Amino acid sequence: MLQINDPIPDTDYGTPASESTQAVTLTIDGVEVTAPAGTSVMRAAIEAGVQVPKLCATDSLEAFGSCRLCLVEIEGRRGTPASCTTPIEAGMKVHTQSPKLARLRRGVMELYISDHPLDCLTCSANGDCELQDMAGAVGLREVRYGYTGANHLAATKDESNPYFTYDASKCIVCNRCVRACEETQGTFALTISGRGFESRVSPGMDEPFMDSECVSCGACVQACPTATLQEKSVISLGMPTKAVQTTCAYCGVGCGFKAEVKGDEVVRMTPWKDGKANEGHSCVKGRFAWGYATHKDRITKPMIRASIDEPWQEVSWEAAISHAASEFKRLQAKYGRNSIGGITSSRCTNEETYLVQKLVRAAFGNNNVDTCARVCHSPTGYGLGQTYGTSAGTQTFKSIAHTDVVVVIGANPASAHPVFASRMKRRLRQGARLIVVDPRRTEMVDGPHVKADFHLQLTPGTNVAIINALAHVVMTEGLADEAFIAERCDDKSFREWREFVSRPENSPEAFEAATGVPAGQVRGAARLYATGSATGTAADLAGKARPNGAIYYGLGVTEHAQGSTMVIGIANLAMATGNVGREGVGVNPLRGQNNVQGSCDMGSFPHELPGYRHISGEAVRKLFDEAWGVTLQSEPGLRIPNMFDAAVHGDFKGLYCQGEDIVQSDPDTQHVAHALQSMECVVVQDIFLNETAKYAHVFLPGSSFLEKDGTFTNAERRISRVRKVMEPLSGVGDWEATVLLSNALGYPMSYAHPEEIMREIAALTPTFAGVSYEKIDRLGSVQWPCNDQTAEAGTDIMHVDHFVRGKGRFLLTQYVPSDEKVTSKFPLILTTGRILSQYNVGAQTRRTPNSMWHDEDVLEIHPHDAEERGIRHRDWVGIESRAGTTVLRAELTERVQPGVVYTTFHFPESGANVITTDSSDWATNCPEYKVTAVQVTPVAQPSSWQRAYADFDAEQQRFLADARHTAPATAGGK
Numbered sequence: 001m002l003q004i005n006d007p008i009p010d011t012d013y014g015t016p017a018s019e020s021t022q023a024v025t026l027t028i029d030g031v032e033v034t035a036p037a038g039t040s041v042m043r044a045a046i047e048a049g050v051q052v053p054k055l056c057a058t059d060s061l062e063a064f065g066s067c068r069l070c071l072v073e074i075e076g077r078r079g080t081p082a083s084c085t086t087p088i089e090a091g092m093k094v095h096t097q098s099p100k101l102a103r104l105r106r107g108v109m110e111l112y113i114s115d116h117p118l119d120c121l122t123c124s125a126n127g128d129c130e131l132q133d134m135a136g137a138v139g140l141r142e143v144r145y146g147y148t149g150a151n152h153l154a155a156t157k158d159e160s161n162p163y164f165t166y167d168a169s170k171c172i173v174c175n176r177c178v179r180a181c182e183e184t185q186g187t188f189a190l191t192i193s194g195r196g197f198e199s200r201v202s203p204g205m206d207e208p209f210m211d212s213e214c215v216s217c218g219a220c221v222q223a224c225p226t227a228t229l230q231e232k233s234v235i236s237l238g239m240p241t242k243a244v245q246t247t248c249a250y251c252g253v254g255c256g257f258k259a260e261v262k263g264d265e266v267v268r269m270t271p272w273k274d275g276k277a278n279e280g281h282s283c284v285k286g287r288f289a290w291g292y293a294t295h296k297d298r299i300t301k302p303m304i305r306a307s308i309d310e311p312w313q314e315v316s317w318e319a320a321i322s323h324a325a326s327e328f329k330r331l332q333a334k335y336g337r338n339s340i341g342g343i344t345s346s347r348c349t350n351e352e353t354y355l356v357q358k359l360v361r362a363a364f365g366n367n368n369v370d371t372c373a374r375v376c377h378s379p380t381g382y383g384l385g386q387t388y389g390t391s392a393g394t395q396t397f398k399s400i401a402h403t404d405v406v407v408v409i410g411a412n413p414a415s416a417h418p419v420f421a422s423r424m425k426r427r428l429r430q431g432a433r434l435i436v437v438d439p440r441r442t443e444m445v446d447g448p449h450v451k452a453d454f455h456l457q458l459t460p461g462t463n464v465a466i467i468n469a470l471a472h473v474v475m476t477e478g479l480a481d482e483a484f485i486a487e488r489c490d491d492k493s494f495r496e497w498r499e500f501v502s503r504p505e506n507s508p509e510a511f512e513a514a515t516g517v518p519a520g521q522v523r524g525a526a527r528l529y530a531t532g533s534a535t536g537t538a539a540d541l542a543g544k545a546r547p548n549g550a551i552y553y554g555l556g557v558t559e560h561a562q563g564s565t566m567v568i569g570i571a572n573l574a575m576a577t578g579n580v581g582r583e584g585v586g587v588n589p590l591r592g593q594n595n596v597q598g599s600c601d602m603g604s605f606p607h608e609l610p611g612y613r614h615i616s617g618e619a620v621r622k623l624f625d626e627a628w629g630v631t632l633q634s635e636p637g638l639r640i641p642n643m644f645d646a647a648v649h650g651d652f653k654g655l656y657c658q659g660e661d662i663v664q665s666d667p668d669t670q671h672v673a674h675a676l677q678s679m680e681c682v683v684v685q686d687i688f689l690n691e692t693a694k695y696a697h698v699f700l701p702g703s704s705f706l707e708k709d710g711t712f713t714n715a716e717r718r719i720s721r722v723r724k725v726m727e728p729l730s731g732v733g734d735w736e737a738t739v740l741l742s743n744a745l746g747y748p749m750s751y752a753h754p755e756e757i758m759r760e761i762a763a764l765t766p767t768f769a770g771v772s773y774e775k776i777d778r779l780g781s782v783q784w785p786c787n788d789q790t791a792e793a794g795t796d797i798m799h800v801d802h803f804v805r806g807k808g809r810f811l812l813t814q815y816v817p818s819d820e821k822v823t824s825k826f827p828l829i830l831t832t833g834r835i836l837s838q839y840n841v842g843a844q845t846r847r848t849p850n851s852m853w854h855d856e857d858v859l860e861i862h863p864h865d866a867e868e869r870g871i872r873h874r875d876w877v878g879i880e881s882r883a884g885t886t887v888l889r890a891e892l893t894e895r896v897q898p899g900v901v902y903t904t905f906h907f908p909e910s911g912a913n914v915i916t917t918d919s920s921d922w923a924t925n926c927p928e929y930k931v932t933a934v935q936v937t938p939v940a941q942p943s944s945w946q947r948a949y950a951d952f953d954a955e956q957q958r959f960l961a962d963a964r965h966t967a968p969a970t971a972g973g974k
């Protein structure tokens with residue numbers, strides 16, 4: 001086994017744990033052992049400390065029984081059964097060691113080794129190879145067959161994947177990779193081709209990995225017991241010497257990882273087996289795309305300049321902080337206390353985010369703080385808060401293992417939340433039913449071994465019509481859970497809502513023209529969700545347990561003019577069918593960024609203090625006034641779009657923006673740029689010169705997640721540790737920079753470590769009162785609410801006996817068509833989304849080999865729409881909306897329906913947000929990214945915005961390069 005310094009080493013028990021509650025007692029090598037029924041003999045032995053040799057078994061996969069190395073003897077049974085495929089029985093007497101077993105095992109190993117390159121000492125897996133370990137374990141000293149017979153030693157390597165190699169000469173055909181791809185990942189990209197001696201692992205139709213269906217999740221690499229499938233980073237850097245448990249900094253799944261390092265260099269990221277969000281699995285981003293952290297584009301020295309038309313000047317931290325503070329003070333003296341504000345980052349830790357909002361409220365003295373959730377899940381906060389009393393998902397990811405009917409609305413987890421998608425697909429392969437509500441034919445609709453029962457392929461902007469129509473069917477066909485409603489929900493609001501959704505105008509038939517979805521499909525889907533059958537009736541439900549229906553939704557729900565209405569509609573439907581408050585059900589927003597849940601929890605919104613307490617509440621303000629020694633403003637501050645508008649009007653003059661690229665990610669790019677240009681001091685703290693930093697006057701170098709201590713909170717409300725693997729490249733951590741700025745502004749902050757910040761959060765926030773680093777270190781993670789009224793590890797399922805607000809509240813959800821209407825000038829609807837290999841604005845993933853999968857944003861267009869316009873595959877097309885124009889390549893595909901076009905926004909030069917408009921959610925201002933009326937035409941050159949962008953970018957890059965070349969030798973450092 002690999003000997004590395006790992007404070008929480010993993011044990012491979014050979015086969016998965018049994019979930020049975022029935023105990024079985026047997027003896028293994030004379031020792032009495034008790035384990036749950038259904039446990040394999042192998043697992044029972046390893047749990048009892050008895051090592052059984054194995055090669056084809058690993059505890060993340062079902063037993064396969066092919067290598068015959070794990071043979072045991074069982075008294076009273078003939079032969080030597082494989083311990084991995086033999087379940088324990090009461091009274092069984094197992095022997096794992098005997099001369100006969102030793103002889104058989106050596107024979108097996110001899111066959112493997114005779115067809116294996118004998119290059120152990122120079123092999124990149126030396127010390128981390130189970131074949132090598134097993135040869136030692138069975139005492140193999142010589143190979144009787146010699147090494148000169150038929151073998152695979154000359155097999156060629158497949159180096160096509162940027163992150164791992166496939167060296168067929170080392171393959172022992174154990175099938176673990178094939179099973180990992182099927183069972184763990186759910187992609188089914190690998191097969192064993194050929195028979196007997198000819199059998200080999202093969203991606204797809206004997207293609208290179210990069211040409212196959214493989215999504216580079218790495219599960220096969222992790223499962224491979226030899227160096228056949230191996231990370232290229234291990235081959236080039238050698239084996240790691242130390243492991244540090246931390247949390248992925250990409251998406252809201254929040255996968256636990258072990259960063260395996262050598263010195264302070266990361267060698268590989270291994271998904272953490274005990275990570276509760278991912279249980280040992282990962283996607284291509286978390287496992288492989290960490291190279292950006294040490295990319296040459298990282299900026300590690302603070303910089304200032306008087307105007308964005310001037311070159312940057314590298315300065316010391318003291319000079320940068322003092323310049324920013326004096327500018328902010330000058331602006332407040334000249335334009336008033338409310339003329340500046342801050343934006344917290346959903347990529348930074350809870351502790352860092354907490355400090356930025358504290359700085360705004362206590363040091364700036366106003367509530368002008370907001371976060372990127374404004375542009376993604378703010379409607380979730382509003383909608384779930386209004387109906388259930390708390391603004392977060394109701395379940396754990398694992399809960400889906402108990403779901404009978406899965407509903408996915410406006411989300412493509414296979415691209416944006418891949419590890420959760422693998423869990424979902426596993427449940428679907430076990431027989432759960434699936435309803436997808438999405439304008440696009442995503443891979444959730446029709447993928448390997450997964451097919452949706454219903455795909456409600458609605459016109460973008462008609463979500464509320466669909467949710468009302470589903471509710472209409474439930475209520476008018478008697479499919480509601482009356483007992484749940486009577487016990488758990490507010491009666492008056494229910495009766496009003498029932499009357500509302502039962503009206504004929506809310507029927508599937510009435511909405512058919514608006515949504516484009518046949519009424520029969522909506523009726524079938526509603527029956528399936530409520531009864532478990534597409535033809536289910538009220539009579540079918542009588543006297544039976546209702547099926548577990550769980551709704552998962554994404555930005556396709558929230559990023560609409562009626563985003564909040566739709567979240568309320570989803571919450572209503574789940575309550576009406578009794579699908580809240582137990583395993584397998586619930587309402588689950590799939591949060592985008594790694595810590596978007598946490599940044600909202602930490603009080604990043606202008607109207608809320610940490611723990612979602614309204615700033616107007618006197619008692620809560622008093623608590624913070626006393627703790628922070630200030631008098632907080634009682635009125636909510638400006639939201640991000642209000643900051644932009646105020647800047648353009650000349651009232652908002654300074655911004656501290658930590659780890660957020662508002663120029664690329666927010667709608668109507670030209671308006672955002674205009675707003676920033678109207679400000680006198682923009683301070684950007686980031687790891688790269690992002691699009692926003694090009695408009696900045698002060699640049700503070702940020703840290704990657706590998707350089708941080710702190711916590712992230714995922715979409716399950718799970719708080720996990722982020723642990724430092726290397727020191728901040730700039731010498732100053734993100735939280736330390738905020739402290740320096742606050743002190744320079746005259747509001748003293750003093751913390752020795754992020755743990756002290758978490759102590760302050762816990763002391764001031766009832767839902768976090770039980771959270772501490774000590775507890776997270778001990779339990780692995782905790783889920784808020786976590787205090788003395790919850791279990792020690794917090795709350796896994798919300799609203800179990802009652803809703804957080806008491807009775808669940810139904811609210812009316814009137815469908816209002818979007819103002820973004822198609823016209824003869826703009827006859828198509830543009831909707832936007834993400835792709836697996838890239839992440840958000842792409843600043844990190846574009847600086848990794850992930851760009852090999854997706855190196856430009858393209859416009860998906862239906863072949864009919866393309867033909868009408870004379871557009872061919874890969875042609876350049878202009879996309880024009882009332883906000884602006886950009887140019888992308890066309891991709892002709894039937895994934896989109898006629899009348900709808902789609903793109904991603906991972907590359908700044910694409911200008912996807914040049915065309916999105918200022919239309920936004922009525923309750924929260926979340927932009928309506930998902931509905932923009934556009935026209936698409938063939939063009940020959942980039943748009944005028946793109947040409948201007950290219951010039952501006954070139955100039956800003958030159959300013960940066962000049963600063964680096966002319967930096968004084970003393971710049972940087974604290």
Ligand code: SF4
Nearest residue numbers: 181214215217218220
């Ligand atoms: S990397 Fe993932 S998707 Fe690709 S073959 Fe391996 S397990 Fe399958």
Ligand code: SF4
Nearest residue numbers: 171172174175177224
């Ligand atoms: S590639 Fe590795 S995991 Fe797959 S069959 Fe070969 S040895 Fe086993």
Ligand code: SF4
Nearest residue numbers: 248250251255283286
């Ligand atoms: S699913 Fe999300 S959290 Fe997990 S490895 Fe991928 S990007 Fe990271």
Ligand code: FES
Nearest residue numbers: 056065067068084
């Ligand atoms: S480990 Fe049991 S047969 Fe391979």
